[in-house]
Amino acid sequence: MKLNKIFYALAFCSVGLSWQASAQLQNADVYEYPGAGQENNRYYINIPDIDGYETLKCDFHIHTVFSDGKVWPDMRVDEAWNEGLDAIAITDHIEYRPNKTIINADLNKSNEIARKRGAQIGLIVIKGTEITRKKPLGHLNALFVQDVNKIDVPNELDAVDEAVKQGAYILWNHPGWPNDTSTIYPVHKKLIAQKKLHGVEVFNSTESYPKVLDWCNELGLAHFANSDLHYTSANMYSGKLQRPMTLVFAKERSEEGVKEALFAGRTVAFYNNNLSGMEKYLREIVKKSLFVKVINKEKGVIEVCNKSDLLFQVRYGKLMYSIPLHPNQVTRIELASGVDVTFTNCLVGQDKFLVTKLW
Template sequence: MKKLLIILVLLAFGSSDALAQKKEVVRRRFFTLGQDRTEIITPKVKGFNCYKADLHVHTIYSDGDVTPRERIREAWYDGLDIIAITDHLGARRYEKYMLKALRKYNPDEQPYPYSHAGKCGRVMVDFNAVFEEADKEAAKYPDLLYIHGTEISRTQSTGSDYNALFVKDIEAVFDKDPYQCIRNARAQGALITHNHPVIRRDKCVMTEFEATAMAQGLFDGIEIVNGNTFYPPIMRRAVDNDLYMVGATDTHHPVSAVFKSLGIFRTMTLILAKENTEKAIKDALLKRRTLVYCGGNIMGEEQWLRPFFDASVTCRLQFEDKKAGARTFVITNNTSFPFILRKGQIVRELKGMESIRVTVKRSKSGEWQDPRYRIDNLWLPDDKRPTWTLKVSK
């Protein structure tokens, strides 16, 4: 009995020692794998919401390096409200890599000859299937509008390229005649944007094809910014021909490799509309309610740029020193976009969601003055920057 008791006591101590030992650590997680959406704060302008859109991007189904699913995810995480995938209808250089990788699916295990729609006379890719792939991903982000589009690419003689937005059946768009190709898209209710109108040129002049297409009313909009390049003279062309203005990345690579590495928002079109639906966005484009953002600059017609600025920036009187003849104001930026305020040689940066204090002296005639600046990062047609007096809240 005494031996049994000793054995039980020893076992009890042994069990306690085992329980006291720590479990083996097999993994340590230093951070959570995840990504937050970049929320870009915009103002409400004249009763319209300000939607952020990229209307020109590419995927692996033409000459991009990213899948349609990833383009949708990029757009949402970058803070966009609207994305249009616009793969080239004819030029598809990435196709040769896919055909080579999949050659063993063919009976002779040889890759199908790399096709070019402009040469073979027909489209070899089921672009509607590409839309379905992107649609499934877009369904995960109900607040993101995905627009079906395609880029109609031609030779230099026909002038640049053209995006067809809001197409319904991309297979029915292609035609060897570029005029007919655009007409086919318009027959589906698509809007046509003239892309990068100064590409491969030294001057902002239209080719014969572009002039004819413009005269026939085949264009609805035009890019004044492509990627990181601004075309100032094209703003005047847009105004004179009643075209909506677009700024787009035209990205072929991952967006993070370009814009995020620079610490700036991606190039985008700001569309002023009542709601984020195809009908409302299409209506806003046709009525030219757009502004363009690129690298901290915003471009557009004064009828929309001025109210955008007024809705973004508030100014209030903080202190009035009658003896010194000066007043102090607090200027607040209620958006994510910066504004560069210039008064002669003095330049102040009003960063997004921040405030600055400024002092304004009486005029030479003794009158009180409100803050007045040239806004160096806002652009109007004819390569002009506006000089505006800030509206002081009562």
């Protein structure tokens, strides 16, 4: 009888709570702001599509609590959606899992949780992992893997081979970390020659590696900019377009579309208002972003309308410094027809910039 009384008391409490949660409170003790916590916002990132391809904003290097990150996998998906991304990869370390005594899980688990959330909210989540070895090999992300458990083998090159066997795209992470030296070792050249290593991070977290730009040109590696998030994104980057991202030019907006584009090398790395990539892709982005209106042909007065969210920096003629072409603004400049313009935020090699004409 006594138990029954407790039961009825609890039942009454829970009815009371659910009513409170669904109604707007406004009394002498509590005021709940209307709509607070109800909406979910996403940055709309305006970076143009290029001919025949959709420009997808992606981050292929993210950690969760399942390795040494601080965030649960499904929140990584929400965070990326809020920040305007189209696709992410969850890439927990295989060999470094400080939480494993607390979270005793299969190596595929973080991806399972994230992919389920991705399917719910329409964000592409690519199954990945980080093969975490000492230099010279260093850290490699294997993307589009089937079973991470099978990649957990003692020999580092066996791990790479198993990932390749599963159809993985292999990406070389942060070549300048942890010793502040960017070195391409024979093992990397061998993996590239064997077509097992396909891309490299030009930007990782808040670092960049200028030498890597030349390796991309010489060895045909695709350019990447990834966050390598361990903490929340808001801890690291504040506001729109602050987080590093890899632009992927995809035939379709799908996991398959991303995979096809990566293997075809159609990427541009973007961080801190710098774009790095093959000249043909950077030229296309500039062409699809900037629109010129001639005001005075004889005097070379033009208006340049930047219809993208990208902040371009340009230099031409006798200018000793770059001037900005602000996003979503019109800039009036004096520039004669046919003059070469150097885009100092568009990197095509180490200390090499995109040069093109505006009109």
